Amino acid sequence: NAGVTQTPKFRVLKTGQSMTLLCAQDMNHEYMYWYRQDPGMGLRLIHYSVGEGTTAKGEVPDGYNVSRIKKQNFLLGLESAAPSQTSVYFCASTMGGSSTDTQYFGPGTRLTVL
Amino acid sequence: GQNIDQPTEMTATEGAIVQINCTYQTSGFNGLFWYQQHAGEAPTFLSYNVLDGLEEKGRFSSVLSRSKGYSYLLLKELQMKDSASYLCAVMDSNYQLIWGAGTKLIIKP
Numbered sequence: 001n002a003g004v005t006q007t008p009k010f011r012v013l014k015t016g017q018s019m020t021l022l023c024a025q026d027m028n029h030e031y032m033y034w035y036r037q038d039p040g041m042g043l044r045l046i047h048y049s050v051g052e053g054t055t056a057k058g059e060v061p062d063g064y065n066v067s068r069i070k071k072q073n074f075l076l077g078l079e080s081a082a083p084s085q086t087s088v089y090f091c092a093s094t095m096g097g098s099s100t101d102t103q104y105f106g107p108g109t110r111l112t113v114l
Numbered sequence: 115g116q117n118i119d120q121p122t123e124m125t126a127t128e129g130a131i132v133q134i135n136c137t138y139q140t141s142g143f144n145g146l147f148w149y150q151q152h153a154g155e156a157p158t159f160l161s162y163n164v165l166d167g168l169e170e171k172g173r174f175s176s177v178l179s180r181s182k183g184y185s186y187l188l189l190k191e192l193q194m195k196d197s198a199s200y201l202c203a204v205m206d207s208n209y210q211l212i213w214g215a216g217t218k219l220i221i222k223p
Contacts, residue, residue, distance in 0.1 A: 042118060042201070042213030043157075058210070090156060097209050099144035099164060105156035 002026055006091050006106035013081045013113045021076040021109050023091030031094045032074040033058075033103065034066060036087040043090065049074055050097060081113045116140045118214035120202050125220045126192055134187045134200050134217045142207020148176050148187045149201040151216065157201055160187070189219075197221045 004025045013019060023032065030051050035043040045058030049068040063085060065077045074093075078085060089109045094101040117139045126132040138146070145164040149157035161169050163178035163185060175188040187200055199216040206212055 040122075040215055042203075042215045043211075044213070045210060048210075099205050099209065100162065102147075102159045102162070103157075103211065105158070107156050108154075 004091055004093055004104050004106035006089075006109050008109060009107065010110045011112070013078075013111065015082060015113060017081050018077070018079050019081065019111075020078075021089055021091075021111075023074045023076070023093075023106055024072055025074075025091075025093040025104070026072060027093065027095075027104065028071070029093035029095050029104075030071075031097050031101070032068065033092045033094075034064070034074065034076045035090045035092065036060065036085075037090060037108075038087050046076065046089075081111075083113045085111065086113045087111060116204075116206065116212045118202055118204060118212055120200075120214040120217045122215070123218045123220065125222060126189075128192055128194060128221055128223050130192050131188065131190050132192060132219065134189070134202075134219065136185045136187070136202030136214060138183050138185075138202070138204045138212075138214075140204045140206045140212055143180060144205040144207070144209055146176075146178055146185050147203045147205070147211065148174075148185075149203065150198050151201055152198045160200075192221050194221050194223070 033048040034046040047066040052071040091106040092103040148160040151157040161176040201216045202214040203211045
């Protein structure tokens with residue numbers, strides 16, 4: 001049982017390049033989330049999904065797109081990377097959306113945009 | 115707006131007790147979470163409070179006062195491995211987590 005995995009672990013992009021971050025979970029969780037973590041700030045929600053085929057915007061969705069084609073996978077895309085998107089990106093999942101559901105996090109992707 | 119406040123950094127001595135405070139102002143309240151995050155790693159769940167009072171898990175305890183918009187995490191018998199950031203998060207009326215910036219705890223021998 002691997003839990004939540006993310007690929008890649010590190011990436012350096014040039015401004016304007018595109019990339020996709022992959023999150024996978026093997027816990028049969030319905031809900032999945034993408035956060036970014038920046039120094040001195042709390043985790044900020046980018047997009048989330050409440051089930052296969054559904055996505056919704058979080059607090060900071062601009063510049064990102066997501067897809068949830070398969071229940072176990074949640075993809076985060078950057079179409080045209082900007083230096084402001086330099087951050088650590090965490091994926092998380094929960095069984096459902098109730099208040100008692102713990103979020104399980106992946107190990108993170110460290111992205112630098114030059 | 116929604117706001118979670120925690121001290122940026124705290125220092126404590128191995129074997130001692132430390133209290134990390136969290137105050138919050140959110141649109142609605144559906145529970146408060148504490149997570150631990152070691153440097154370069156993912157956050158991991160520590161505790162959850164939804165009613166006023168104390169939740170204990172081994173050396174770690176969390177207390178919530180909804181009327182004061184306040185919680186604290188109490189760590190006893192500190193060990194070097196407790197050096198980490200401690201994140202406070204509140205679930206708002208939309209069942210989304212609002213996160214504090216975290217408190218970096220430094221343990222000295």
